[in-house]
Amino acid sequence: MQNKLFCLLFFIHFVVLSQISITGKVIDQSTNNPLPFATVKTDHNAYALTSSTGEFVIRCDSYPVNLTISYVGYETKKFSIKSEDVVKVEIQLSPKQEDLETVNLDIPGSIASNIIKQAISNKDRNNPNKALSNYSYKTYNKFKITEDNQARFETPDTTGADMERIFNDAHSFLSEKVSLHQFNKGRDEKETVLASRMTGFNKPVYNVLGIKIQSNSLYKENYVIFNNRYAGPLSNRALKNYYYKVLDTTQGKRPAYVILFQPRRSKRIASLEGVLYLDMETLAIQKAVAELRGELNVLVNHNFKYTSEEKLWLPLDQEVTIRPGIGKQKVTLFGGQISVGRLGNDKKSFTGNNDFLISKTDFFDYNTKPDTKIKTQQSAIEIDPDATNRSEEYWNEYRTSAITEKDLKSFTVVDSIVQAQNIERRIDVIQSFNIGYYPVGFFDFDLTYPIKYNNFEGLRLGLGGLTNEKFSKRFRAEGYLVYGFRDAKFKFGIGGGVLLNKDSGSWLNVNYTDDLREVGSFFYLTDRRVYSLFEPRLVNIDFYYKHRTWSSSLQHRILPKLLSEAQFSVSNIDQTGGYTFINNGETFSQYKTAESTIALRWSPFSKFLKTPNGFKEIQDGYPKITAQYTQGYKGIFDSNFNYSKIGIKAEYIINRLNQSSTSLLLEADIASGDIPLTHLYHAYPNAPTKETVFQRFSVAGRRSFETMFFSEFFSDRLATLQIRHRLRPFKLASWFKPEMVLITRYAIGDVSNRDNHQGVDFNSLQRGYQESGFEINKLFAGFGLSFAYRYGAYHLPKFEDNIAFKFTFYLKL
Known part of the structure; x- marks a missing residue:
């Protein structure tokens, strides 16, 4: 659905009236060596950057084509192509006759490597975030998705005409943003969006404001472009990830080394290639140019200015340009994904200089001695209440990049198209769908209710949801109705x-529920909104209990990174099977519970965006820690038992630049007191109790033990550890990249007063349960295969009973 939307909005196919493609190579006149990262421009401001082999491609509108080629340390050359017979050129540049400062380093070895080693060693002195205790600055950002104005559409219908107006008269998407940035050493940097506007939208699409388009610093371990990470050229592991070569030196008040960096392990590590201009005295970055060629063609520029008072190079401006490449890489925007690479595969669909996405940021109003102190545990980005209502005078005061007539037209032209095509509604649907809702008017339908299946209810059909802000900004109503066949x-x-x-x-919420719940299940209140199109483990469950529950809860975000929920509930419990609980000589199959629960979810390394509608997590940070305490009260509202339950879990994910990742999930649960089996713990078993392996063939769960049979183990003390290691994808074709995941799971636990639980035969986990296996995912339409093997203390006599062979299903929308 998302792809269809953005295809409609941005990527209507069109034909090209005229297109000239010039390919060439830039070399050193005396040595014939290629000159990487030379700049090639036309009179009409189309430009290209030569690759590491000196080659370039540039597109122009008509003959003659006048090229200007420049390269550091070489004479600038103009070159004219007057005939269409010339499609490939070789351009030779001659070195400038200058007395360049000699590179002298006492450390033996490669000159470039030694410079880089020293630059890495000097990082803390050159990086403003390390060298300054606190500072602030402002930025103006202009971000646009654009197309050459030569484009035309084949289809003459109304939609095509509207889309033609977007591309010819305006940019298909344009946003402006003015921000104040504040930094205190030892704390997160805070951005306050002072002004923001986007073509076609009365209010910002907050997903866009939370996107990390481009890193501000090249000193960090990773460099980020559109939330994708690449190895930093001055990271601590830079010499393992890159080759370096001194291309030249520059003269002036602050002479610099010009150093080329190229990937050593481009097939294994996400890397860039480019040039660094390093100050000869401090080895700070004066300027940087980098590119990425492949599925996306990305060009990055950074310029810095020297401040004599602080003796630092501070950012002056930066730009990232993304063009279609050879693959189908996607860029995430609005909660949906824009397929940039698709255009690059269609030679008839692109004209002009081939720029698709451009983001330019200017830095100004530096204050290295601000009085403001940033509060701890705050949101990383905050939006000023007046940000979307700024006047044109306000914008003119802060604009540092010229706003063109085409830029200004974007706001009025695209406004009318967005309204006519109801684009805001479509984006609202996408963002709601990603968290499991489908909005219709003032009501959001909950997509977890329409259809499910389990072994007790069979087919379970229903409908549910809750009201949204169109109903009321202060009140909400919710409900659901389902039927088990x-x-x-x-x-x-x-x-x-x-x-x-x-x-x-x-x-503050009040709810009444009359439904089923799985015996031994344990849910964290702060994790209740976990949405999946398909919940595979639920299919095999057949051991439930009935409950009629009144509850009142208070949801409260203590800090941006600390979410809490407190609840008091009273439940009437009935059994669906023959289970009975013996407590103090009395037998219970029906009983009443009264509970109070407090839950906390802490995300200390995540980053949050504060919007008028609340907080939005814009960058996952790990570990994430969740804790919950429940106390049962005997005698309150005629409840039958006193007990307590404590649960804590920690999730940690390591994402690597080679596209592999390792995730760890550790959970520990303890229950004590007079507590029935219904309220104990299981370890998320997912093996149906059927005779053969093929009869047990189903779909693997997200965090379940695939070889553990349902109702085989219950515990009042339980600890589990799950480790998943995802290898880098196997690129068998551009459209077929299966992923292998190695999995191992451990569980250990025990149960007290086991004889008090009658009617159910189950075991203890005191000897420790182990299973390992693998998944091969993304084989077809989100489906894959998994294999798991049970071993150790609970290995079963029959070999086949220790095996689980199943489908996997992971679908990313």
Whole structure:
């Protein structure tokens, strides 16, 4: 659905009236060696940068084609192509006759490597975030998705005409942003968006404001372009990731070394290639140019200015340009994905200089001695309440890059098209769909309810959801109704909430539920909104209990990184099977519980965007830690048992530049007191209790033990560890990149007073449970295969009973 939307909005196919493609190579006149990263421009401002082999491709409109070729340390040359018979040229540049400062380093070995080693050693002195205790600055960013104005559409219908107006008269998307940035050493940098506007939208699409388009610093370990990470050219592992070569030196008040960097392990490590201009005295970066060629063609520029008072090079401006490449790489925007690479594969679909996405940022108003202190545990980005209502005078005051007539037309032209095509509604649908809802008017339908299946209810059909801000900004109502065809029973839930504090997202809720719950299941309140199109483990569950529950809860964000929820509930419990609980000589198959629960979710390394609608997590950071405490009270509302339950889990994911990743999930749960089996713990088993391996063939779960049979183990003390190591994808074709994941899982636990639980035969986990296996994912339409083997203390006598062979299903929208 997302791809269709953005194809409609940005990528309507069109034909080219005229197109001239000039290819060439730039070399040294005396040595015939290629000159990498030379600049090639035309009179009409089309440009190209030569590759590491000195080659370039540039597109022009008509003959004659006048080229200007420049390269550091060489004479600039003009070259004219008057005939269409010339399609490939070789351009020779001659070195400038200058007395360049000699490179003298005492360390033996490669000159370039020694310079880089020293530059890495000097990073803390040259990086403003390390050298300054605090500082602030402002930025003006102009971000546009654009197309050459020669484009024309084949289709003469109304939609095509509207889209033609977008491309010819305006940019297909344009946004402007003015921000204040504040930095205190030892704390996260804070960005306050002072002004923001986007073509076609009355209010910002907050997903765009949260995108990391381009890193501000080249001193960090990773360089980020559109949330994708690449090895930094001055990272601590830079010499393992890059080759370096001194191309030249520059003269002036602050002479610099010009150093080429090229990937050593481009097939294994996401890398860039380019040139660094390093100050001869401090080895700080004066300027940087980098590129990435392949599925996307990316060109990055950084310029810095020297401040004599601080003796630092501070950012002056930076730009990233993305053009279609040879693959189908996608750029995420609005919660959907724009396929940039697709255009690059269609030679008839692109004209002019081939720029597709351009982001330019200017830095100004530096203050290296600000009085403001940044609070700890705050949002990384905050939006000023007046940011979307700034006047044209305000914009003119802060614009540092010229706004063109075509830029200004974008706001009015695209406004009308967005309204006519109802684009805001489509984006709203995409963003709601990503968290499991489909909005219709004032009501958001919950997509987890329409259809499910399990071994107790059989087919479970239903409908549910909650009201949105169109109904009320302070009140909400929610509910659902489902029907199980095998047990022939309706289940339902109804409730509502009132907003107590908008800034902290504090909601007071009251709910009533009449439904089923799996025996031994344990849910963290702060994790309740986990949406999946398909919940594979639920298919095989057949051991449930009935509950009728009244609950009242308070949701509150204590800090941007600390989410809490407190709940008090009273439940009437009935069994669906023959289970009974013996407590103090009394037998219970029906009982009542009264519980209070407090849950916390801490994301200390995540980054959050504060919007008028609340907080939005814009960058995942790990570990994420969740904790929950539940206390049961005997005698409160005639409840039968006293007990307590504590659960804590920690999730940690390591994402590597070679596209591999390792995730660890550690969870520990303890229950004590008079607690029935329904409220104990299981380890998420997912093996149906059937005779053969093929009868047990189903779909693997997300965090389940695939070889552990349902109802085989229950515990009142349980610890589990799951480790998943995803290898870098196997690129068998541009459209076929399967992924192998190595998996191992451990569980250990015990249960007290096992004889008090009657009617169910289960074991303890005190000897430790182990299984290992692998998944091969993304074989077809989100499907893959998994294999797991059970070993160790709970290995079963029959070999085949220790094996689980299943489908996997991972679908990223």
